[in-house]
Amino acid sequence: MLRKIFNPARLSRFQRTMVTVSSSDALVSTEVDDKTGYATVTLNRAPVNSLSLELMTEIVKTVDELERSNIRGMVLTSFSNKVFCAGLDIMEMVNPDLDRLRAVWTRLQDTWASLYGTSFPTVALINGHAPAGGCLLALCCEYRVMCNNFNIGLNETQLGLAVPPWLQGTMRQTIGTREAEIHCIKGTMFNSQDALKIGLVDELAAENGEAMQRALHYLNTFKQMSPYARSATKLLMRNKDIEDMKRGRKEDVERFVENVMNSDFQNGLTVYLQSLKNRKNK
Ligand SMILES: CCCC/C=C\CC(=O)SCCNC(=O)CCNC(=O)[C@H](O)C(C)(C)COP(=O)(O)OP(=O)(O)OC[C@H]1O[C@@H](n2cnc3c(N)ncnc32)[C@H](O)[C@@H]1OP(=O)(O)O
Numbered sequence: 001m002l003r004k005i006f007n008p009a010r011l012s013r014f015q016r017t018m019v020t021v022s023s024s025d026a027l028v029s030t031e032v033d034d035k036t037g038y039a040t041v042t043l044n045r046a047p048v049n050s051l052s053l054e055l056m057t058e059i060v061k062t063v064d065e066l067e068r069s070n071i072r073g074m075v076l077t078s079f080s081n082k083v084f085c086a087g088l089d090i091m092e093m094v095n096p097d098l099d100r101l102r103a104v105w106t107r108l109q110d111t112w113a114s115l116y117g118t119s120f121p122t123v124a125l126i127n128g129h130a131p132a133g134g135c136l137l138a139l140c141c142e143y144r145v146m147c148n149n150f151n152i153g154l155n156e157t158q159l160g161l162a163v164p165p166w167l168q169g170t171m172r173q174t175i176g177t178r179e180a181e182i183h184c185i186k187g188t189m190f191n192s193q194d195a196l197k198i199g200l201v202d203e204l205a206a207e208n209g210e211a212m213q214r215a216l217h218y219l220n221t222f223k224q225m226s227p228y229a230r231s232a233t234k235l236l237m238r239n240k241d242i243e244d245m246k247r248g249r250k251e252d253v254e255r256f257v258e259n260v261m262n263s264d265f266q267n268g269l270t271v272y273l274q275s276l277k278n279r280k281n282k
Helices: 008-014 053-068 098-116 133-140 165-175 177-186 192-198 208-220 227-247 249-261 263-281
Strands: 028-032 038-043 073-078 122-126 143-147 151-153 203-205
Touching: 028 053, 038 053, 053 098, 073 208, 098 133, 098 165, 098 227, 098 249, 122 133, 122 208, 133 143, 133 151, 133 165, 143 192, 143 208, 151 192, 165 177, 165 227, 192 203, 203 208, 227 249, 249 263
Parallel strands: 038 073, 073 122, 122 143, 143 203
Antiparallel strands: 028 038
């Protein structure tokens, strides 16, 4: 079943004035360029944009608002020029409250579904490291421009977490079945050059300004195209994955809870957190 293809009512709104959508919450800020109709959505959770329940809630809310507005494209980026997004907030998984843990995973599923299923074109401007959930955000976008000298990948297995089927699918679509299988299992982190080679990102840039130019160039390629045909084609490709995820979501939440509550995982997490701190103190 098609979730939302292109609502013809939106077309008439496109032809009127552009609305600036802005999030009142500081965790995510949105700026819409009235001339182009492109929104820049910036993740603002210092220090590393780790995905807490609250940050994911804001991302979903922002994308929903943009979907209801008349924007023509979106660039997703980070306030920091060092970390795009450090993945799920590890503290959400340390001796967690079970209800909150379930809510965290459910919101991660929602974040994936809403970003993956936008009717408007999306570009990730990856201006810093993007491990695990950071890579997930980038994968949801249609196009990825990455600044040099950072790392990206689905490193979940390195932490003792299983990669869920819906995210495996997005990785498969991006880098191909064989490579996705190998690198999801290994938890490979790629530097920018290798990420380009394997197709995990589409273009590299020396710095943020150049990355933004490249991102806007991608969005501009749709300027003369029928928004209906563009949006319908994208969603006809992606909606089945979203419906599949939704059908299996309860089972997926329980698999994650079981994974996180396992004592080996909890012990490993303590060691991992300590290794992050040691690395910092070196
Ligand atoms: C299961 C599959 C579905 C996918 C979804 C979720 C799975 C996940 O996302 S699990 C999380 C995986 N993330 C990581 O493994 C990243 C860990 N972090 C790093 O590698 C580095 O921090 C990073 C390269 C992102 C940035 O390096 P630096 O710029 O050098 O910063 P620091 O390492 O000094 O970090 C600053 C500060 O932030 C804390 N931090 C880092 N990452 C996280 C995180 N994911 N969650 C919570 N907190 C995080 C880090 O410990 C430092 O804290 P302080 O020592 O208190 O300053």
